[in-house]
Amino acid sequence: MAQSDARDRLVAGAADMLRRRGLNATSVRELAKHSGAPLGSTYHYFPGGKSQLAAEAVRLADALTVRKLTAELPSGPVDGLRAFVAMWRKIVVDSDFEAGCPVLAVSVEDQPADDDEPRRAAAEAFDHWTDLLAGSLCEHGATADAADRTATLIVAAIEGTVAMCRAQRSVRPLDQTAEALEAVVHAVIAVD
Template sequence: MSNNKPETRQRLVSSAADMISRRGLDATSIRELAKYAKVPLGSTYHYFPGGKQQVAVEAIQYAGDNVAHLLQQALEAGPIAGLHSFLDLWRSRVKQSHFQAGCPVLAVATEEPTDEVGLATLEAASEVFSKWRSLLAESLIKHGAEKAQANSIATLAVASVEGSVALCRAHRSLQPLDEIEQLLDELMRQAISQH
């Protein structure tokens, strides 16, 4: 029975991240989350006594950490490899969900924070975006880019990828991600080859 507890909690967190990526934060309720995760409603309150705010923040952190982990691994081969891996991750996510899911971090970042839940998840989203940006910038710097340029390119990369994911969902096409890939690749190559 104790082995099932972490599994149930983790299923709620990952289900919340998935729901937010599909429906947004406002349309994600504790009751709907329990149904979506196929767990008793009482389990959500047991594992998340802080209610929607607690589970939503943890869902954003979970999604952000998963992407950061994959990005960090890919960046071991350099910033270009990291960029392509970052793009492939989102291509796969959008395609596998049949263009129904995007990024839960972007979802909460674009909703108006009307209450404490919104403010807390917005803060979590800010931290996630900063982490992704820092990972890319650090890799660019490590491979020869100037710090200011690396920071700007990393910001552009995260913003471009997130925006392209939204465009992919709207257009039901991966073309927006394909279009930014070559431009970002060229920009990164120029930045690291100048030194």
């Protein structure tokens, strides 16, 4: 197996474990086992250990979300919102409501102050998503202030709704939130 394939498999496995169990409930040993990689290779590719691997997993989740948003936002912010919702619907349904967002998982857990690389990666991910959404809203008529507020609302609402879907084992909260957010998006892009 090529080096980059093994490394990529570890990162993808870590993202999956984080979205299912969170950062603190996951050990490097479990991450290696889940990825099908020898424990030693984990430390070879990630000398910074669990923190470095978790940050890379968050960056992977960020990149996948950015790719999805970038593909849909040129059609407009409503299409971007719908793509964001569809992505989360697929994740929660395909995982039988056991998986959420690795970015959120890392954001809400305690981390040592001197080793907060995963939290910083999560903050960057949320910034990327809100910046993309806000840019699309501005391009379609929203003021910069309204676009920023609305983009933050979208990311926060969907992230929280994913947690509700997991708890309730239903996509109903996602459907309701998506409908409400679409109304907000239409309101902020309707410029007189």
